Amino acid sequence: MPTYKAPVDHVMFVLNDVLHVERYNNLPGFTEASPDIVEAVLAETAKFCEEVAAPLNRVGDREGCRRHPDGSVSTPPGFKDAYWKFVAGGWIGASAPPEYGGQGLPTVMTQAVREFLYSSNMAFAMYTSLAMGAVAAIYAHGSAEQKARYLPKLISGEWAGTMDLTEPHCGTDLGQLRTRAAPLADDSFKITGTKIFISAGEHDLTDNIIHLVLARIDGAPAGTKGISLFIVPKFLLDTDGAVGARNAVTCGSIEEKMGIHGNATCVMNYDGATGFLVGEPHRGLFAMFTMMNAARLAVGVQGLAQSEVAYQNAVIYAKERLAGRALTGAKFPQLPADPLIVHADVRRMLMTMRAFNEAARALVLWTALKGDIARRSADAAERQAADDHMGLLTPVIKGVLTDLGFANTVHAQQIFGGHGYIAEHGMEQFVRDARITMIFEGANGIQAFDLVGRKLAKDGGRAFKAFFAEVAGYIKERDGAAAMAPYVKPLERALGDLREATTWFAQNAPSDPNNGGSGSTDYMQLFGLVALGYMWCLMVDAAKAKGADGTTTWEQKLVLARFFMEKMLSATTAHLARIKTGAASTMALPADAF
Ligand SMILES: Cc1cc2nc3c(=O)[nH]c(=O)nc-3n(C[C@H](O)[C@H](O)[C@H](O)COP(=O)(O)OP(=O)(O)OC[C@H]3O[C@@H](n4cnc5c(N)ncnc54)[C@H](O)[C@@H]3O)c2cc1C
Numbered sequence: 001m002p003t004y005k006a007p008v009d010h011v012m013f014v015l016n017d018v019l020h021v022e023r024y025n026n027l028p029g030f031t032e033a034s035p036d037i038v039e040a041v042l043a044e045t046a047k048f049c050e051e052v053a054a055p056l057n058r059v060g061d062r063e064g065c066r067r068h069p070d071g072s073v074s075t076p077p078g079f080k081d082a083y084w085k086f087v088a089g090g091w092i093g094a095s096a097p098p099e100y101g102g103q104g105l106p107t108v109m110t111q112a113v114r115e116f117l118y119s120s121n122m123a124f125a126m127y128t129s130l131a132m133g134a135v136a137a138i139y140a141h142g143s144a145e146q147k148a149r150y151l152p153k154l155i156s157g158e159w160a161g162t163m164d165l166t167e168p169h170c171g172t173d174l175g176q177l178r179t180r181a182a183p184l185a186d187d188s189f190k191i192t193g194t195k196i197f198i199s200a201g202e203h204d205l206t207d208n209i210i211h212l213v214l215a216r217i218d219g220a221p222a223g224t225k226g227i228s229l230f231i232v233p234k235f236l237l238d239t240d241g242a243v244g245a246r247n248a249v250t251c252g253s254i255e256e257k258m259g260i261h262g263n264a265t266c267v268m269n270y271d272g273a274t275g276f277l278v279g280e281p282h283r284g285l286f287a288m289f290t291m292m293n294a295a296r297l298a299v300g301v302q303g304l305a306q307s308e309v310a311y312q313n314a315v316i317y318a319k320e321r322l323a324g325r326a327l328t329g330a331k332f333p334q335l336p337a338d339p340l341i342v343h344a345d346v347r348r349m350l351m352t353m354r355a356f357n358e359a360a361r362a363l364v365l366w367t368a369l370k371g372d373i374a375r376r377s378a379d380a381a382e383r384q385a386a387d388d389h390m391g392l393l394t395p396v397i398k399g400v401l402t403d404l405g406f407a408n409t410v411h412a413q414q415i416f417g418g419h420g421y422i423a424e425h426g427m428e429q430f431v432r433d434a435r436i437t438m439i440f441e442g443a444n445g446i447q448a449f450d451l452v453g454r455k456l457a458k459d460g461g462r463a464f465k466a467f468f469a470e471v472a473g474y475i476k477e478r479d480g481a482a483a484m485a486p487y488v489k490p491l492e493r494a495l496g497d498l499r500e501a502t503t504w505f506a507q508n509a510p511s512d513p514n515n516g517g518s519g520s521t522d523y524m525q526l527f528g529l530v531a532l533g534y535m536w537c538l539m540v541d542a543a544k545a546k547g548a549d550g551t552t553t554w555e556q557k558l559v560l561a562r563f564f565m566e567k568m569l570s571a572t573t574a575h576l577a578r579i580k581t582g583a584a585s586t587m588a589l590p591a592d593a594f
Helices: 008-018 035-053 055-063 079-088 107-120 122-141 144-156 284-320 344-376 380-415 417-421 427-438 444-455 458-477 482-508 513-549 552-580
Strands: 159-164 180-183 189-199 208-217 227-233 235-237 243-246 249-254 265-278
Touching: 008 035, 008 107, 008 344, 008 513, 035 055, 035 079, 035 107, 055 079, 055 122, 055 427, 079 122, 107 122, 107 284, 107 344, 122 144, 122 159, 122 208, 122 227, 122 265, 122 284, 144 159, 144 208, 144 227, 159 189, 159 284, 189 208, 189 227, 208 265, 208 284, 227 235, 227 284, 284 344, 284 380, 284 427, 344 380, 344 513, 344 552, 380 417, 380 427, 380 444, 380 458, 380 513, 417 427, 444 458, 444 513, 458 482, 458 513, 482 513, 482 552, 513 552
Parallel strands: 159 208, 180 208
Antiparallel strands: 180 189, 189 265, 208 227, 227 265, 235 243, 249 265
């Protein structure tokens, strides 16, 4: 049975020593999140995740969710009790707006809470995070009345939320969406259609579920410009806001799937259900992007979280399992064989996982801090710059952290040998659960193309230029500092690769868009490696500053950083080389040759 220990110490190191979160005390909500309060909250969350959510991870996988003949859905045993414990802890609305009952705490803190929860039980955690996505969309685009009616109960956790985009014939290409919205005399709409793959579409955790549904108003233009966003509650509300009549939205079936069995992935049938327009007609995709961007960051965190929990269990196993002898001679001659951890190839996998996990965590928290600045700063220029950063880093975090996170769950499984393939050890569940993160919330190929096809040219490349300038400025400041050279020089080289790839796209994608399409995944990975490398440099600075206290933990950071620079960041060269070969060989064969 796998175990989990929340990495509270590392989060505190990133918040206090790398990001210096105390510098942002001018932002609303930050003074309430002093280091001692943050540490206490994280310790409390860690306890919940380790003792309540993690033991249910295997139960959820084994038992799954059940749909009953009346369309109701039961979550796995223990989930409901755990959900209400989580609600009682006040975690659900911790970062939500205070005027609707949230605590307004910085998301740089609550993203760490989210990572712990996803590591301990991703299927369970998804019931809680979708409500927060719905809150973000309604808060940004809903009317004052909608905010008053729906936000307090979503924020308290009394009600849950869903996002309903996908239909049987379209997921990525939402322009083909067919769900209809017929206007009614009272300004509401009659919603008719079928949505598939809806996470947490139906369940027994809450009294009500607020579905955010994309549909096309009768007579609306075809394509993405004719899509609107609707609130469709499972139970309609009385005039006083109490739960009233059942709405015509039902779960037709639960998908049988590869992983996250504890989360009900539902086919949802809308049979003339009453819906309420959010924002302007035909601007639904724009409004839904608020929810999707939040969800994309959350999915990136899921990739990291699965990598972290898989790593922790691989370490335990590598120290216990005896096999062979160290190449340099027995390390434990008193034992019949040395433990796996003495072997360089096993070390390669452990170091790869850990060097990724720590940098990815820093990247997530850095970006969450930018999100706080974008939403809370009084300075318009600061808000703009932070918003640019979010737009740029969202596809990178979603795509790279899930690609590498999944690869790491496979590394961890590999360390278990044959036992990793056997359910009892739980490692194959991490692999299965992590796999979906590369697909949902926009498949990773789409994230890569968003980065290259949309974000690169947006606002004349303003966000890219700012990112490059920040990393280049950092490198320049350390020019000639010999102690930093093993970290800064590789970063400088990798940044050079990224710049060259960017210029190559600017010169070669306009003449042949497939040059952009065929190189976009390599570009996203290259970008991610540079961003993670930058995080390692910042962590080295912080570790060196800490080093004076003589603890070995900070010296370990330097070793991990060196490993990242030598073994992982070096991959940027291959990504650049592949990008520069263009699309010719990829696209040469006609479709009927496959
Ligand atoms: C477990 C699970 C939970 C989910 N939860 C939700 C949910 O809560 N709400 C919701 O609305 N949806 C949900 N989804 C749906 C999910 O978001 C979609 O499956 C995903 O967006 C991909 O859409 P698709 O399956 O239709 O694949 P397609 O759109 O058919 O794409 C197939 C492949 O082709 C690639 N591709 C497609 N178009 C292009 C293009 N133009 N350029 C390059 N490559 C392209 C994609 O990257 C992908 O790899 C969930 C899915 C699963 C499996």
